[in-house]
Amino acid sequence: MQPSQPGVILKITRGGPGTSETRVKSGDSMAQNKKDQKRADKPVSLKILADYLGLCPATVSLVLNNVPGRSIPQETRERVRAAARKFNYQPSLLARSLRKQRTFTVGVLVPELSDGYHTMVMSGIGDHLMQEGYFYFSAHHRHKPDLVEEYPRLLMGRGAEGIIAIDTALEHELAIPVVAVAGHKKISGVTNVLLDHRRAAELALRHLHQLGHRHIAFMRGQPFSSDSDTRWRSIVAVARELNIEIRPELTIQLEKDLTSPELGYPVVQQLLQLKRRFTALISFNDIAAIGAIRALRDANLLVPDDVSVVGFDDIKAAAYHNPSLTTIRQPLHDMGQSAARILLQRIQGFKDYPKECAVPPELIIRESTAPASGRSR
Amino acid sequence: MQPSQPGVILKITRGGPGTSETRVKSGDSMAQNKKDQKRADKPVSLKILADYLGLCPATVSLVLNNVPGRSIPQETRERVRAAARKFNYQPSLLARSLRKQRTFTVGVLVPELSDGYHTMVMSGIGDHLMQEGYFYFSAHHRHKPDLVEEYPRLLMGRGAEGIIAIDTALEHELAIPVVAVAGHKKISGVTNVLLDHRRAAELALRHLHQLGHRHIAFMRGQPFSSDSDTRWRSIVAVARELNIEIRPELTIQLEKDLTSPELGYPVVQQLLQLKRRFTALISFNDIAAIGAIRALRDANLLVPDDVSVVGFDDIKAAAYHNPSLTTIRQPLHDMGQSAARILLQRIQGFKDYPKECAVPPELIIRESTAPASGRSR
DNA sequence: ACTCTTCAGACAATCGTTTGTCTAGGGCAT
DNA sequence: ATGCCCTAGACAAACGATTGTCTGAAGAGT
Numbered sequence A, B: 001m002q003p004s005q006p007g008v009i010l011k012i013t014r015g016g017p018g019t020s021e022t023r024v025k026s027g028d029s030m031a032q033n034k035k036d037q038k039r040a041d042k043p044v045s046l047k048i049l050a051d052y053l054g055l056c057p058a059t060v061s062l063v064l065n066n067v068p069g070r071s072i073p074q075e076t077r078e079r080v081r082a083a084a085r086k087f088n089y090q091p092s093l094l095a096r097s098l099r100k101q102r103t104f105t106v107g108v109l110v111p112e113l114s115d116g117y118h119t120m121v122m123s124g125i126g127d128h129l130m131q132e133g134y135f136y137f138s139a140h141h142r143h144k145p146d147l148v149e150e151y152p153r154l155l156m157g158r159g160a161e162g163i164i165a166i167d168t169a170l171e172h173e174l175a176i177p178v179v180a181v182a183g184h185k186k187i188s189g190v191t192n193v194l195l196d197h198r199r200a201a202e203l204a205l206r207h208l209h210q211l212g213h214r215h216i217a218f219m220r221g222q223p224f225s226s227d228s229d230t231r232w233r234s235i236v237a238v239a240r241e242l243n244i245e246i247r248p249e250l251t252i253q254l255e256k257d258l259t260s261p262e263l264g265y266p267v268v269q270q271l272l273q274l275k276r277r278f279t280a281l282i283s284f285n286d287i288a289a290i291g292a293i294r295a296l297r298d299a300n301l302l303v304p305d306d307v308s309v310v311g312f313d314d315i316k317a318a319a320y321h322n323p324s325l326t327t328i329r330q331p332l333h334d335m336g337q338s339a340a341r342i343l344l345q346r347i348q349g350f351k352d353y354p355k356e357c358a359v360p361p362e363l364i365i366r367e368s369t370a371p372a373s374g375r376s377r
Numbered sequence C: 001a002c003t004c005t006t007c008a009g010a011c012a013a014t015c016g017t018t019t020g021t022c023t024a025g026g027g028c029a030t
Numbered sequence D: 001a002t003g004c005c006c007t008a009g010a011c012a013a014a015c016g017a018t019t020g021t022c023t024g025a026a027g028a029g030t
Helices: A046-053 A057-064 A074-086 A093-100 A116-131 A145-157 A197-210 A227-241 A265-273 A286-298 A316-320 A332-347 B046-053 B057-064 B074-086 B093-100 B116-131 B145-157 B197-210 B226-241 B265-273 B286-298 B316-320 B332-347
Strands: A105-110 A135-140 A163-166 A178-181 A190-195 A216-220 A251-253 A280-282 A308-313 A326-329 A356-359 A362-364 B105-110 B135-140 B163-166 B178-181 B190-195 B216-220 B251-253 B280-282 B308-313 B326-329 B356-359 B362-364
Touching: A046 A057, A046 A074, A057 A074, A093 B093, A105 A116, A105 A145, A105 A332, A116 A135, A116 A163, A116 A286, A116 A316, A116 A332, A116 B135, A135 A145, A135 B116, A163 A332, A178 A332, A190 A197, A190 A227, A190 A332, A197 A227, A197 A280, A197 A308, A197 A326, A197 A362, A216 A227, A216 A265, A251 A265, A265 A286, A280 A286, A286 A308, A286 A316, A286 B316, A316 B286, A332 A356, B046 B057, B046 B074, B057 B074, B105 B116, B105 B145, B105 B332, B116 B135, B116 B163, B116 B286, B116 B316, B116 B332, B135 B145, B163 B332, B178 B332, B190 B197, B190 B226, B190 B332, B197 B226, B197 B280, B197 B308, B197 B326, B197 B362, B216 B226, B216 B265, B251 B265, B265 B286, B280 B286, B286 B308, B286 B316, B332 B356
Parallel strands: A105 A135, A105 A163, A163 A178, A178 A190, A190 A356, A216 A251, A216 A280, A280 A308, A308 A326, B105 B135, B105 B163, B163 B178, B178 B190, B190 B356, B216 B251, B216 B280, B280 B308, B308 B326
Antiparallel strands: A135 B135, A326 A362, B326 B362
């Protein structure tokens, strides 16, 4: 039994055979009698606990970790556990990591923290990692190449056992497993989790084509966005098959590094100034689509009556925008989870990991698309 | 000069007086002659570097850290630095942290990873922390009390030197500095960064009052949301001063734990079924406001013609919604930055930290509010 | 009474750094 | 030639945990 001893932190309960000093850590003068250990100057370590119990740190460690194959009587085990509870002992993951060469930590590289796309992926990642007992550092780089280069190194220095890179242009192989979400470059040691863009292009173009749209404007993503290129090439390929013409003068290009709808507004304004006829617009993503719709509306064009708009991603706002967005859903949360799952498998030494994991998109039809009316510009 | 030696990793360049073994780490059999150390089984440590240089680890550490007051000739310094570069030496922050008892790591506690409010605060936090050379663990708890209790302990075990809690109901004091964003409970050792809710209520109510609204519906936040209570009390107080009546039958209460506009939709639907006249709605936040607007529209009510809606937060979607939202802006990014700044000050031992840091809200007038027309319900 | 097992736990090395102290040797002045 | 100081590093002890090996004592068996 361990009666609580207010005012005294360390006390040898039973003198051990060898070490029977009442060693009191230097920090713990008797001035420390405020409360039990509330204002803990330092968290209590294994050694402190061991001294208190009259045992050696190793033994305490064995008990608390339930190491099998060690003979320690039940009574002692309980004494140890009681003391651990009493002092609210929390093992130092730092020390443990150093010793075991395992940190249960990964690094997550992301361009931006407050963007819908990235945060939905991150929530999938976070869910899986926390569930599996891992923690993660997130580092945002805003597409700055020097940071993209530097952060993986720093993360490794902090013990990251693997890295998940979201929409990030990694340049080369790393010494630890890497999973890239929306990564297109083939790099040795990097698993790419990405959308089936071919299928996505089919869904979007077929939908518009079936609605009778023949004059379609296209918005290309920013050069630094990983998906831009692949998505565009898929669109071009599918358009050819469907005999849909892609006109250069109806093709606009995002440039700015924004995560607000402001992204899509000016480019669509410019498009409108050309006065070319089009009845539909395929936007690079939902955020830009919202900006595009605003630009159309400001030009007295109704969506979908005059122009149909298809978004991409299906971020949360898409369903509640006015008009609600027809969009190509990426299962972002799932993609994050898959990325985390694959990464942990690789960390745990699973060799036959996939080099690539393609997930299927889904067409979500809402209000922003309608049959081509013919009266539009 | 250090000619590169492909195929040989460790080589004593100059025999030191005492230790002149060509000690090769067990892992580095001569099978490892693929490339220099690309597929690094293990990152190169100070000891490996020291063996290679014929120095002792301590000396190498002294050089690389530029420790002042140590006499080491320039030539040696350069030799050391060249080797560090060559092997791409990255010090283990783990080991360093253990030794120096400083981790340059903080923990961020957040209910949800993919919510506009939280992520905007996080981006402010992230900006400041990274800029100051800190990394952070984020942990999301979805308002589950056991996780809210557990995560701070785990974070401390991982060496977090401080914690930032966003919209999180902490219960008690911790042994490390804590800054709460939108925390209202007064807890010893916790600095609260919060909005001036009194001022916010004034801005919202005055605005509607000046537009002629007299029948105003109010939406209260979820009980688990930190701001709910304070915000509501401020509204009640200001309403009394302005002689605005708060009718129970026009007061609705959010319950669900959602971060999508779905949050506000059903409660407003229910409100509409009561068929009570109101010309304006003050929403708990922008997300719920978007859902509310959708509910109004589905009931054939126009915003702002029939009902004016005021949001709260000014998330990015607010400006681009249709109609764009009149809202009370919280400087979320700034609040995150302030929280991080205060936390780091406290970690660095700054004693006279504020117990509270109130930031001013701002009224952003957009399209969702208009003069009361009288023709509304 | 003697040996052999087993039990309960101590001991020590280790993970990769940092940092206070110590020393061998060289150069200098006397 | 002697003593002293300085230089350039080595040495060792941490930090807090884990883990393989070792030992003293008690108990069992003959």
